[in-house]
Amino acid sequence: MGNAVGIGLIGTGYMGKCHALAWNAVAPTFGDVPRPRLVHLGEVDAETARRKAAELGFAKSSGDWRAVVSDPEVDIVSVTTPNQFHAEMAIAALEAGKHVWCEKPMATSEPDAMRMRDAARASGKVAVLGYNYIQNPATRHMKALIEAGTIGTVTHVRVEMDEDFMADPAAPFGWKSDAGSGYGALDDFAVHPLSLLAVLVGPVRSVIADMAKPYPTRPLSGGGARDVETHDIGNVLFRLENGASGSLLVNRSAWGRKGRIAVQIFGSKGTLTYDQERMNELQLYVAEGLAAEQGFRTILTGTAHPPYGKFIPAPGHSLGFNDLKVIEAREILRAISGEPAHLIDFETGLTIERTVHAMARSHEARGWIEVH
Amino acid sequence: MGNAVGIGLIGTGYMGKCHALAWNAVAPTFGDVPRPRLVHLGEVDAETARRKAAELGFAKSSGDWRAVVSDPEVDIVSVTTPNQFHAEMAIAALEAGKHVWCEKPMATSEPDAMRMRDAARASGKVAVLGYNYIQNPATRHMKALIEAGTIGTVTHVRVEMDEDFMADPAAPFGWKSDAGSGYGALDDFAVHPLSLLAVLVGPVRSVIADMAKPYPTRPLSGGGARDVETHDIGNVLFRLENGASGSLLVNRSAWGRKGRIAVQIFGSKGTLTYDQERMNELQLYVAEGLAAEQGFRTILTGTAHPPYGKFIPAPGHSLGFNDLKVIEAREILRAISGEPAHLIDFETGLTIERTVHAMARSHEARGWIEVH
Amino acid sequence: MGNAVGIGLIGTGYMGKCHALAWNAVAPTFGDVPRPRLVHLGEVDAETARRKAAELGFAKSSGDWRAVVSDPEVDIVSVTTPNQFHAEMAIAALEAGKHVWCEKPMATSEPDAMRMRDAARASGKVAVLGYNYIQNPATRHMKALIEAGTIGTVTHVRVEMDEDFMADPAAPFGWKSDAGSGYGALDDFAVHPLSLLAVLVGPVRSVIADMAKPYPTRPLSGGGARDVETHDIGNVLFRLENGASGSLLVNRSAWGRKGRIAVQIFGSKGTLTYDQERMNELQLYVAEGLAAEQGFRTILTGTAHPPYGKFIPAPGHSLGFNDLKVIEAREILRAISGEPAHLIDFETGLTIERTVHAMARSHEARGWIEVH
Amino acid sequence: MGNAVGIGLIGTGYMGKCHALAWNAVAPTFGDVPRPRLVHLGEVDAETARRKAAELGFAKSSGDWRAVVSDPEVDIVSVTTPNQFHAEMAIAALEAGKHVWCEKPMATSEPDAMRMRDAARASGKVAVLGYNYIQNPATRHMKALIEAGTIGTVTHVRVEMDEDFMADPAAPFGWKSDAGSGYGALDDFAVHPLSLLAVLVGPVRSVIADMAKPYPTRPLSGGGARDVETHDIGNVLFRLENGASGSLLVNRSAWGRKGRIAVQIFGSKGTLTYDQERMNELQLYVAEGLAAEQGFRTILTGTAHPPYGKFIPAPGHSLGFNDLKVIEAREILRAISGEPAHLIDFETGLTIERTVHAMARSHEARGWIEVH
Known part of the structure; x- marks a missing residue:
């Protein structure tokens, strides 16, 4: 599992749960990728973070999202916080050299969205939005x-x-x-x-x-x-x-x-x-x-x-709505590997x-x- | 059947046929109105008119629509000709003191439609459009x-x-x-x-x-x-x-x-x-x-x-599309009797x-x- | 209209009305057959018969169904009475040399149905059941x-x-x-x-x-x-x-x-x-x-x-349920003309x-x- | 996580994968149970078992299903092998004091199914079939x-x-x-x-x-x-x-x-x-x-x-078909806790x-x- 990607997650509302479930399920479901390592979970306080990490299967937890973004074991940061935080977190993650999977909508203002786009361009990293439909x-x-x-x-x-x-x-x-x-x-x-x-x-x-x-x-x-x-x-x-x-x-x-x-x-x-x-x-x-x-x-x-x-x-x-996130996770792994996604x-x-x-x-x- | 209304029909395309069928069916279907008398059918020439009158059950026929409009036995004129003739025929019928059942659309120009509306107002007769839906x-x-x-x-x-x-x-x-x-x-x-x-x-x-x-x-x-x-x-x-x-x-x-x-x-x-x-x-x-x-x-x-x-x-x-015309015919008879329609x-x-x-x-x- | 077939109808419940409407509509609808003549309507008493004949468009009426069956102007007899009367009426009509259009079910007992089948065979006339679906x-x-x-x-x-x-x-x-x-x-x-x-x-x-x-x-x-x-x-x-x-x-x-x-x-x-x-x-x-x-x-x-x-x-x-009877009427006219039906x-x-x-x-x- | 239940899985076809995904997802999804520990996976040979364990997230693996059944860390055995093996494996697991979640159909013969029922009765353990609908x-x-x-x-x-x-x-x-x-x-x-x-x-x-x-x-x-x-x-x-x-x-x-x-x-x-x-x-x-x-x-x-x-x-x-297995896993945890399931x-x-x-x-x- 040395080459398994390391996952950081910020936010554990419905979409945070979806990301965690998707990262958990992507390897068993597709059978053609190494199981990602659930490395670091960030929440608003240390206690919530610890509890959620146990529930969702993350190894580390932190009450400060910046710890997730700067964790060297983390390769991809899932940003699932309320919309007004997307820009700051996604840009910080990209600047720290991480790939970013950010929930939609992108940002609460057009200038913020432009800054995110610019940060993605500058980083050369995979920066995608969670448009699961x-x-x-x-x-x-x-x-x-x-x-x-x-x-x-x-x-x-x-x-x-x-x-x-x-x-x-x-x-x-x-x-x-x-x-x-x-x-x-x-x-x-x-x-x-x-x-x-x-x-x-x-x-x-x-x-x-x-x-x-x-x-x-x-x-x-x-x-x-x-x-x-x-x-x-x-x-x-x-x-x-x-x-x-x-x-x-x-x-x-x-x-x-x-x-x-x-x-x-x-x-x-x-x-x-x-x-x-x-x-x-x-x-x-x-x-x-x-x-x-x-x-x-x-x-x-x-x-x-x-x-x-x-x-x-x-x-x-029948697939379900949440299954779409698993497909999305697979596409992100594909993009990271340089494959068409x-x-x-x-x-x-x-x-x-x-x-x-x-x-x-x-x-x-x-x-x-x-x-x- | 002395009080049965007399029907005049101009045009025998699909809608003309529908009107004829509706006038034929309204009494058996509803069972509460006298069977209308199919009095006079007008078509583009006398021969077509005669043939169609036999087929549709009309007593008289004519190659000139004005004969239908002026026939004293006719109480209602069904206008089912191409749209560009609606205004002239409907107005003539209203001016001759007939009720008018005219197919939609009303007219090919807004001024024509206004003239039709004015003629209807002036006549005090029932003047309705065949909006069957x-x-x-x-x-x-x-x-x-x-x-x-x-x-x-x-x-x-x-x-x-x-x-x-x-x-x-x-x-x-x-x-x-x-x-x-x-x-x-x-x-x-x-x-x-x-x-x-x-x-x-x-x-x-x-x-x-x-x-x-x-x-x-x-x-x-x-x-x-x-x-x-x-x-x-x-x-x-x-x-x-x-x-x-x-x-x-x-x-x-x-x-x-x-x-x-x-x-x-x-x-x-x-x-x-x-x-x-x-x-x-x-x-x-x-x-x-x-x-x-x-x-x-x-x-x-x-x-x-x-x-x-x-x-x-x-x-x-299941009713069918053509049945709607029969309902429409009943509503027109209602309107003529002064009932709400x-x-x-x-x-x-x-x-x-x-x-x-x-x-x-x-x-x-x-x-x-x-x-x- | 000399070659138009003459219609006799026994019974004026829902199905009787359907038959009458169908005979009225078959010529205008199909445009390839002469309009049948609605000759004679039979009901349980003379007064009902007269009223219904006016409503449905029949020329003659009678309180005795046998008068319909024996009317020389009648070519086809529509039997739309309650089921227990089907056998007697259909057989009488066939024996009188009429074609028969009888509503389903055929009869209330298997022996009656067999007698009807035998009468049809013996007559050589068109004898069909109203299976409109x-x-x-x-x-x-x-x-x-x-x-x-x-x-x-x-x-x-x-x-x-x-x-x-x-x-x-x-x-x-x-x-x-x-x-x-x-x-x-x-x-x-x-x-x-x-x-x-x-x-x-x-x-x-x-x-x-x-x-x-x-x-x-x-x-x-x-x-x-x-x-x-x-x-x-x-x-x-x-x-x-x-x-x-x-x-x-x-x-x-x-x-x-x-x-x-x-x-x-x-x-x-x-x-x-x-x-x-x-x-x-x-x-x-x-x-x-x-x-x-x-x-x-x-x-x-x-x-x-x-x-x-x-x-x-x-x-x-969309056609409606009652339209199916009109198609059935056309098929019967086809059968009477010796065409495949x-x-x-x-x-x-x-x-x-x-x-x-x-x-x-x-x-x-x-x-x-x-x-x- | 000391009280988290230990999972053994035998078989890794479609249903084996479903069970693994369900055990992985049940805690994040429901948020009211400790995350089960994926303890031991059994497959037909050691190499397949090891590969699948990595993919599905199991800690141990074995080429002999009996090792799973006898593992003291295992509390529940998921039996997802071909139907002819259900009876032997389920009975062995019950006799080893494990709860059993066995895929349907129960067995390939009625006597086998009876033996399974008897073993369940004798064990007092939770013994259920995977009827997910x-x-x-x-x-x-x-x-x-x-x-x-x-x-x-x-x-x-x-x-x-x-x-x-x-x-x-x-x-x-x-x-x-x-x-x-x-x-x-x-x-x-x-x-x-x-x-x-x-x-x-x-x-x-x-x-x-x-x-x-x-x-x-x-x-x-x-x-x-x-x-x-x-x-x-x-x-x-x-x-x-x-x-x-x-x-x-x-x-x-x-x-x-x-x-x-x-x-x-x-x-x-x-x-x-x-x-x-x-x-x-x-x-x-x-x-x-x-x-x-x-x-x-x-x-x-x-x-x-x-x-x-x-x-x-x-x-x-929309839920998907595979989500039903997650619900089933939650019901099994409920049954094990003595709650109505x-x-x-x-x-x-x-x-x-x-x-x-x-x-x-x-x-x-x-x-x-x-x-x-």
């Missing part, structure tokens, strides 16, 4: 189909992302309704569909956005109400670099939607659709053969859709961030904005 | 649920209408790609979702549109290619009168879509969805009861959803036309347009 | 696909038919729970799936059945309870003539099922499935091409699936009846029964 | 709903299990077509649905089965063909202990089915359905409230369905085995068989 064998197969020309030239794209955690108007005013938390649904959601678009159909060139508040006020716990400052709904029309038109609709007050990311990609020879709520399926329509036999095919992912077979030897048995690096990540900010500016300007 | 027991039940407050206040709306008859880039340049045919998908499709919106959530206040050409040129039959002048795709963001945001996406080059009209209506207490390709179903999510038992309910239309029971005494057995009259029809034109102007202006 | 363009296309070898040799078949009109245990004891009404779900439902099997995969050779009572007693309106004598559930395993195994499961106490007839046909090259609750769709899986692109195709019926195009010129717009005649109908009776005997015997 | 939050919620009376008394049950790995008639004769491999689909599949039935509606009392061969012969690699000795299809009717009727249909030659386990449970107040191919959903119909608003609810599993929330903090994001022990496992053998005997006898 792109790792799904279903979405990877969509990419393969598009690249193979199965649906021809992409002519039109629609994406929706909806959940309902802000749907109840009786829920009291919270930090997500405070302007300090950002734009609203645009921050929470838009980066995910944009990561899929980046991978599947390339970058967005121009946007026009209309953000909306389904509930202008929210009750205060102590009585009374307060004006909502963020937008739970975002409606965007866009054009891709190739000129194709599209729409991006996000709503975090959409009753009944739990993890919907509905993608429709129309091409000159066929159509692909996908919904994250049924993440083990994709739908393919190909305009060939007899008209009487054409229809959308529900393709269940299986061993024909890599790397599904590394998880389960039989098709149609399927990831969103800080370069593309910055483009995604800029697209979101362009949307917000478009809403203010009430007109089209070029992204650049 | 609103007659579906499923969409009528959606209206009932919204009015009952089942999903609370409407906060957001999305509508898509897609078919694939223009999806093949190898199909030669035809009249639908010629600027003379109108805007493109906006004309072909937008009026249908707008009729549903008008009935379900009220009129659209402002729009921003982006029309797109998936195929900039089309081959000419004799070789070479010609620039496409219409837009097969229309993307629209809008605001309703109550301020709620929404989107309207139409695409007549959407491979695999055959008759999709997908509606999503989000409210403060729940969500309603519907897809015309499964016209005998609606989906309802209500945020009440245990979280563990909440989910979208697939409601199959049945005897609990009037007037389904007039067609079939058992639920879940569920219809889109020339007044609301004009609003729908104006909304489409506003979308087209918004595309040109690349900015928001108020509909008025 | 086989007229659906979706099920007709399934037949075409099977015959074309698209799914290879049929290896296994499953059919379910479920509704919920007997699902409420609190519903009082009614005639359907009385032994006099027959076996139960087997009578109500089994003939329908058997008609589909007869058309799609041929006759059933042997059966073993287990009938069940979900509720052994039902409350009496006046208090107390009464033992249920019929079986609301029927479970059957069978073998087809070709040796393929199958199952037929019927349940009229299946909460939530409204008009489910779920068919699964497995073959050596693919699979076909269908559910009557979504009657405008079929699902086709073909084991060819890349494994990664295989999946069940949802085929929406359309103009590529005759005779859909006679009803609607665009695909995906897609119908279940009294010969095949008798086989279906015998299969149901064999199932009931198998339940009694608790063992396999050959149908013959 | 019962661990799905979706199926666990179905159990909770049934126990809460949400669908009333269960009146009827249908289960289907289908895959297509034997669907190709051109695939050469292999060991699965040899009588030595057992009955066929009944062995491969029936135990899984039976485990769900055991948990959801209780044991099966009597059965009648019809096994079938879709392809009587299979080609031999070297040319010619050989008679198939096993049955790729099994059709079973059954009665539960409470008298309710049901059906169990299994087919391993069902083109297009990949991991289908379709369950329909009908009750006096409602219906529950589930399909393993969409393992993160269940469907619930409850006959209450307005008829017009009743329908099958698609419930996406989420934090309201324990222990989903231990994996993902947001609903609708949701598992299928050797006692119930034996009942499941007996039911399968009864089905096979029923096929031979062509009649009903009581399971006992």
Whole structure:
């Protein structure tokens, strides 16, 4: 195990747990890489760090994240802390010569994201963002189909992302309704569909956005109400670099939607659709053969859709959301070894961030904005 | 049968046939109205008119539509001719004191539509447009649920209408790609979702549109290619009168879509969805009861959803698209009797036309347009 | 119209209305046959007959069904009365030299069904049963696909038919729970799936059945309870003539099922499935091409699936249950003209009846029964 | 970590890997148990054992499984070897005072299964079978709903299990077509649905089965063909202990089915359905409230369905098949601690085995068989 990579982890919330599970599972699952060594875990205090290290399987722990970043046994730093800390930690890790796996969104401001991108460039290290939806064998197969020309030239794209955690108007005013938390649904959601678009159909060139508040006020716990400052709904029309038109609709007050990311990609020879709520399926329509036999095919992912077979030897048995992180970990190991990898690096990540900010500016300007 | 209404029909294409079938079926189906008398059929020449009258069950026929309009035995004139004739025929019929059932779209220009509306106002007669999607027991039940407050206040709306008859880039340049045919998908499709919106959530206040050409040129039959002048795709963001945001996406080059009209209506207490390709179903999510038992309910239309029971005494057995015309015919008879009726009259029809034109102007202006 | 066939109708319940609507609609819909003349309607009394004749468009009416059967202007007699009258009326009509369109089930006893078959044979007239599910363009296309070898040799078949009109245990004891009404779900439902099997995969050779009572007693309106004598559930395993195994499961106490007839046909090259609750769709899986692109195709019926195009010129717009009767009427006119027709005649109908009776005997015997 | 349980693992095929991953993930995932120590891995030879131990994270390895069973540091033995070794290994482990987690099916003969049950009884240790489908939050919620009376008394049950790995008639004769491999689909599949039935509606009392061969012969690699000795299809009717009727249909030659386990449970107040191919959903119909608003609810599993929330903090994001093993590991730790656990022990496992053998005997006898 001398050549096994050493893992540092900062943060042990849900995503920290996911990273730890992924680093634990990547070798048994793929069977073609040495088992990474879980070296050093950083948390807000020494006691939490020690407890979590035991639970997650890390050898060392520390109440100071800088100890993780500077640990010579650490090769990769997983950054899973709240968004406002991403820039500082990722840049420090890169400057210490570590590879970085940072959770999305990249940063809370465009300048921070630019500094991260610059640090990644300067370091020459692997610096990637945790956009796990792109790792799904279903979405990877969509990419393969598009690249193979199965649906021809992409002519039109629609994406929706909806959940309902802000749907109840009786829920009291919270930090997500405070302007300090950002734009609203645009921050929470838009980066995910944009990561899929980046991978599947390339970058967005121009946007026009209309953000909306389904509930202008929210009750205060102590009585009374307060004006909502963020937008739970975002409606965007866009054009891709190739000129194709599209729409991006996000709503975090959409009753009944739990993890919907509905993608429709129309091409000159066929159509692909996908919904994250049924993440083990994709739908393919190909305009060939007899008209009487054409229809959308529900393709269940299986061993024909890599790397599904590394998880389960039989098709149609379903991967889970957390499995996507294991695939991502494998891709990072691949990138570190200099192999081609399927990831969103800080370069593309910055483009995604800029697209979101362009949307917000478009809403203010009430007109089209070029992204650049 | 002395008090049975007399029917005149102009045009015997698909919609003419539908009207004839509906007038034939309305009495047996509903069992509460006298059987209308199929009095007079008008077609482009006397011979066609005579043949069609025999086939469709009309007593008289004529090669001149004016003979139908002026026939004293005729009480209602069904206008099912190509769109450019709607205004002249409908206005003539109204001026002759007839009720008018005119197919959509209303007219090929906004001034024509205004003249039709004015003629209807002046006549005091029933003047309605054949927006049959609103007659579906499923969409009528959606209206009932919204009015009952089942999903609370409407906060957001999305509508898509897609078919694939223009999806093949190898199909030669035809009249639908010629600027003379109108805007493109906006004309072909937008009026249908707008009729549903008008009935379900009220009129659209402002729009921003982006029309797109998936195929900039089309081959000419004799070789070479010609620039496409219409837009097969229309993307629209809008605001309703109550301020709620929404989107309207139409695409007549959407491979695999055959008759999709997908509606999503989000409210403060729940969500309603519907897809015309499964016209005998609606989906309802209500945020009440245990979280563990909440989910979208697939409601199959049945005897609990009037007037389904007039067609079939058992639920879940499916109405068809043409049945909607029979319901429409019954509503028209209701309107003529002075009863409350569920219809889109020339007044609301004009609003729908104006909304489409506003979308087209918004595309040109690349900015928001108020509909008025 | 001298050569238009003359229609007699006995019975004006739901199915009588359907026949009348179908005879009214067949000429306008298909456009290739003369409009039938609605000659003579028979009902239980003269007054009802007169009222219904006006509503449904019949020229003459009578309180005695024998007047319909013997009317020289009548060519075809539609028999839509309660089941116990089918044999007498159909036989009388055949003996009077009329063609007969009799609603299913054929008769209330096997001997009656045999007499009907014998009368049909003796008459040389068209004698068919109203098995409308086989007229659906979706099920007709399934037949075409099977015959074309698209799914290879049929290896296994499953059919379910479920509704919920007997699902409420609190519903009082009614005639359907009385032994006099027959076996139960087997009578109500089994003939329908058997008609589909007869058309799609041929006759059933042997059966073993287990009938069940979900509720052994039902409350009496006046208090107390009464033992249920019929079986609301029927479970059957069978073998087809070709040796393929199958199952037929019927349940009229299946909460939530409204008009489910779920068919699964497995073959050596693919699979076909269908559910009557979504009657405008079929699902086709073909084991060819890349494994990664295989999946069940949802085929929406359309103009590529005759005779859909006679009803609607665009695909995906949905036929309704009642439209199937119009197709059936056209097939009957075809049969009368000596053209090949897609119908279940009294010969095949008798086989279906015998299969149901064999199932009931198998339940009694608790063992396999050959149908013959 | 002194009180952490010590894990022994025999076998490192797919299921061995699953067990290792589960033991690795159980502590981070649940956060309420000490991380188990991966003590000793046994494989067929020392070299394979050493390599796999490094990959999966075990401290010791051995080419002799008996070394694992007798290791004093081992508390639980995971038995994941081919079926014919289960009895010997499980019994040895129990006799050595270890808890046993043995993969299904239990054994290759009924006497072996009885000996395993006897050994478990004698040992007083936790002895459970790896029936993971019962661990799905979706199926666990179905159990909770049934126990809460949400669908009333269960009146009827249908289960289907289908895959297509034997669907190709051109695939050469292999060991699965040899009588030595057992009955066929009944062995491969029936135990899984039976485990769900055991948990959801209780044991099966009597059965009648019809096994079938879709392809009587299979080609031999070297040319010619050989008679198939096993049955790729099994059709079973059954009665539960409470008298309710049901059906169990299994087919391993069902083109297009990949991991289908379709369950329909009908009750006096409602219906529950589930399909393993969409393992993160269940469907619930409850006959209450307005008829017009009743329908099958698609419930996406989420934090309201324990222990989903231990994996993902947001609903609708999907667990995977392998996650079920992690839940199973947690249940085993629970059982070892003397807490109530949701598992299928050797006692119930034996009942499941007996039911399968009864089905096979029923096929031979062509009649009903009581399971006992």
